[in-house]
Amino acid sequence: MSDIPTDISHDQHAVRRQKLADMRAGGFDPFRANVNVTHFSQDAKALYVDGQDYTTAVTVAGRLVTFRVQGGSSFVKIQDQQGQIQLYFRRDVLGEERYGVFKKSLDLGDIIGVSGSLFKTKTGEITVRVESFTLVSKALRPLPEKWHGLSDAEQVYRQRYLDLIVNAESRHRLMLRSKIVSAVRRFLEDREFLEVETPVLQGVAGGAAARPFQTHHNALGTDFVLRIxxxxxxxxxxxxxxxxxxxxxxxxxxxxxxRRHNPEFTMLEVYQAYSDYRGMMTLVQDLMRHLVRDVVKPVDEAGQPTMKIKHAASGEAIDFGAEWREVKYKDLIREATGDPQWFERSKAEKIAGVEKLGLSVNPAWEDFEITNEIFSKKIEPSLIQPTFVTHLPKELCPLAKITPDDPTTIDVFELIIGGMEIAPAYSEQNDPDVQREMFEKQAGEEQQKVDQDFLLALEHGMPPAGGMGIGIDRLCILLTGAESIRDVILYPQLRTKKEE
RNA sequence: GGCUUCCUAGCUCAAUGGUAGAGCAGUUGACUCUUAAUCAAUUGGUUCGGGGUUCGAGUCCCCGGGGAGCCA
Incomplete structure (x- = not known):
C-alpha cells in the first residue's frame, strides 16, 4: 500500500503527499469528503450519562492532535473550536481493513470526522468509541512539537493558525478577545446605544494628532487618508x-x-447626548467591571471569583473592584515635581525641573509639552491601579469643553490602568465658534487640515454630550494579562519577507 | 531610524574556534484502556543569505534579511 521509498522517509511533507496519492489511487479523495457533525466536542461530552456506556451516538469532527496506537486499539484526540475530545479506535469494532487505514493513512494534523457512541474509560475520561470515520482534510505539513508548542515569535505571528492549533493559551486569549468585543456591544446596546459605521477613507484626518496613511482613489481622482x-x-x-x-x-x-502600538488598531468610541465626562466615568467603570466579572471571570488562588487581574508587565494585581482613584492632572504634576508652584514657573525653570527628574526635553517645546513629558514618562507608567486623571491642560485636547471655574483646563478624564492610557473621555465641545478657534490654533500653518465640514455640522447645533474612546487592543492586553499588543491581535503587522 | 540581542533538523533546544547532537515528530517493528503511552531499531542538516579572518568557523569580523527588547 504505502510504499514509501526510504529516501523520503525523513521528509514528512513527502511522506504525507505519498499517503494522499495512495488514497486517491485507491479511489478516495479527502478533499472531496465532508461530515455531518452533530456536536462540538464539549457539547458531546456533556451528553454522557454516568454509567450508561455506548448508548449515546454522536458525530464529531476536528483536527487530530494526539495519536496513540497500541496494537489493536488506539486512543487519539481531536480538537475543535470548543476544545478536545478523546476517540477510541478498535480493530474488532472497525474491522481489519478500516483499522489498517486508520493506522496507516492518518497523521497528526489531519482533520477527521467520526461517528460512534460515548463511554467512560477506566481513568474516567469521556470518550467516543469510533464506529466509522472519514478523513475530510489531509494535513500535508506536520504540526509543531506537541509538548512545547510553537514558541518562535515570528512563526507565531506569521502563521497564527499554527499557534492557535498548538498553544492553548493563545487560543484562549484570542477567543477571550472575541467575547470581550461581543460583550462591549451588548453592554452598550442594552443602554440604547446605536452602533454605526463611519468612513475609513477621509479627506482630513481629524479627531487626534497622528500621522495618517495616504492613499488615492482613482475614479474620483482624489487623495484620501485612512482615519486616525x-x-x-x-x-x-x-x-x-x-x-x-x-x-x-x-x-x-x-x-x-x-509592544503597545500596531499601525492598525481597534477603537471603541461612544457618544451620549445630554451626558458629560462624569457620565462617561460611570459608564466606563460599569463596563469594565462587567467585563471582568462576567466575561473574564478571574479566580483567586482558592478558586473563588475575584475582581483582580494580574498585570503582566509589573506583576501587580489590578483590582477592578476597589474604588477607582480620581486625581487632577495638575496635582499629579505638583506631586511628581515636589513643586506646589510648578505651573507658575517660567519655561526655563520648568526645563530645569524636568531635567532634574532625568528627562530631556526640546527647548523649542511649549510649556505644556514640557510638563506633559513628566506625565507621560514618569506618572502614567506608575499608575497601575485604575485611575481617572481629570482636568488636563486645555492645550492637550481641542475637542473638549473648558472647565467652568478654571479656564486653563478642560472637562475631561484620562483613564489609566496598568500604566497605559485606556480611555480618554470629554465633555464634548459643541460651541462651533470656540471649536473653530481651537482647530485653527492647532492647525497653525496647515489650515487645510481643519475639517470645515465638521464645523458646519456644529453650526447646525450639537447637543451637549459626553464622549469616550477605548483602545480595544489595550483593553484586551489588560483583561487577558497579555504582555504585548501582538498577543491580542490575530495578525500583527510585520515586515513582509523578501524573497531571495 | 538608533542601540542591544537572537536566528542550528518539521518543532523545542544542545554543541571552549577542532568529527553538528538530543527530545518530540517521521520511518520500520511489537503492543486491545492510553494520558507528554511504552519498548526496540532507524532516517533526517546549504547551522537565515553573502563575504572575510583562520591550518580549521554554527561559534570571531563585515554586509544584507528577519524576529525580540529598549530608545526616538
Missing amino acids: SLELYLKRMLVGGFDRVFEIGRNFRNEGVS
Whole structure:
C-alpha cells in the first residue's frame, strides 16, 4: 500500500503527499469528503450519562492532535473550536481493513470526522468509541512539537493558525478577545446605544494628532487618508439626532510599532447626548467591571471569583473592584515635581525641573509639552491601579469643553490602568465658534487640515454630550494579562519577507 | 531610524574556534484502556543569505534579511 521509498522517509511533507496519492489511487479523495457533525466536542461530552456506556451516538469532527496506537486499539484526540475530545479506535469494532487505514493513512494534523457512541474509560475520561470515520482534510505539513508548542515569535505571528492549533493559551486569549468585543456591544446596546459605521477613507484626518496613511482613489481622482480616529463623524451623528452612538472600528496611524502600538488598531468610541465626562466615568467603570466579572471571570488562588487581574508587565494585581482613584492632572504634576508652584514657573525653570527628574526635553517645546513629558514618562507608567486623571491642560485636547471655574483646563478624564492610557473621555465641545478657534490654533500653518465640514455640522447645533474612546487592543492586553499588543491581535503587522 | 540581542533538523533546544547532537515528530517493528503511552531499531542538516579572518568557523569580523527588547 504505502510504499514509501526510504529516501523520503525523513521528509514528512513527502511522506504525507505519498499517503494522499495512495488514497486517491485507491479511489478516495479527502478533499472531496465532508461530515455531518452533530456536536462540538464539549457539547458531546456533556451528553454522557454516568454509567450508561455506548448508548449515546454522536458525530464529531476536528483536527487530530494526539495519536496513540497500541496494537489493536488506539486512543487519539481531536480538537475543535470548543476544545478536545478523546476517540477510541478498535480493530474488532472497525474491522481489519478500516483499522489498517486508520493506522496507516492518518497523521497528526489531519482533520477527521467520526461517528460512534460515548463511554467512560477506566481513568474516567469521556470518550467516543469510533464506529466509522472519514478523513475530510489531509494535513500535508506536520504540526509543531506537541509538548512545547510553537514558541518562535515570528512563526507565531506569521502563521497564527499554527499557534492557535498548538498553544492553548493563545487560543484562549484570542477567543477571550472575541467575547470581550461581543460583550462591549451588548453592554452598550442594552443602554440604547446605536452602533454605526463611519468612513475609513477621509479627506482630513481629524479627531487626534497622528500621522495618517495616504492613499488615492482613482475614479474620483482624489487623495484620501485612512482615519486616525472615529470622533468627528460620530459627533455628526449627534447633530443628526442619533443621541447615543458608538462605533468599534479600525484606526490607522503611520507611526512606530512597539509592544503597545500596531499601525492598525481597534477603537471603541461612544457618544451620549445630554451626558458629560462624569457620565462617561460611570459608564466606563460599569463596563469594565462587567467585563471582568462576567466575561473574564478571574479566580483567586482558592478558586473563588475575584475582581483582580494580574498585570503582566509589573506583576501587580489590578483590582477592578476597589474604588477607582480620581486625581487632577495638575496635582499629579505638583506631586511628581515636589513643586506646589510648578505651573507658575517660567519655561526655563520648568526645563530645569524636568531635567532634574532625568528627562530631556526640546527647548523649542511649549510649556505644556514640557510638563506633559513628566506625565507621560514618569506618572502614567506608575499608575497601575485604575485611575481617572481629570482636568488636563486645555492645550492637550481641542475637542473638549473648558472647565467652568478654571479656564486653563478642560472637562475631561484620562483613564489609566496598568500604566497605559485606556480611555480618554470629554465633555464634548459643541460651541462651533470656540471649536473653530481651537482647530485653527492647532492647525497653525496647515489650515487645510481643519475639517470645515465638521464645523458646519456644529453650526447646525450639537447637543451637549459626553464622549469616550477605548483602545480595544489595550483593553484586551489588560483583561487577558497579555504582555504585548501582538498577543491580542490575530495578525500583527510585520515586515513582509523578501524573497531571495 | 538608533542601540542591544537572537536566528542550528518539521518543532523545542544542545554543541571552549577542532568529527553538528538530543527530545518530540517521521520511518520500520511489537503492543486491545492510553494520558507528554511504552519498548526496540532507524532516517533526517546549504547551522537565515553573502563575504572575510583562520591550518580549521554554527561559534570571531563585515554586509544584507528577519524576529525580540529598549530608545526616538
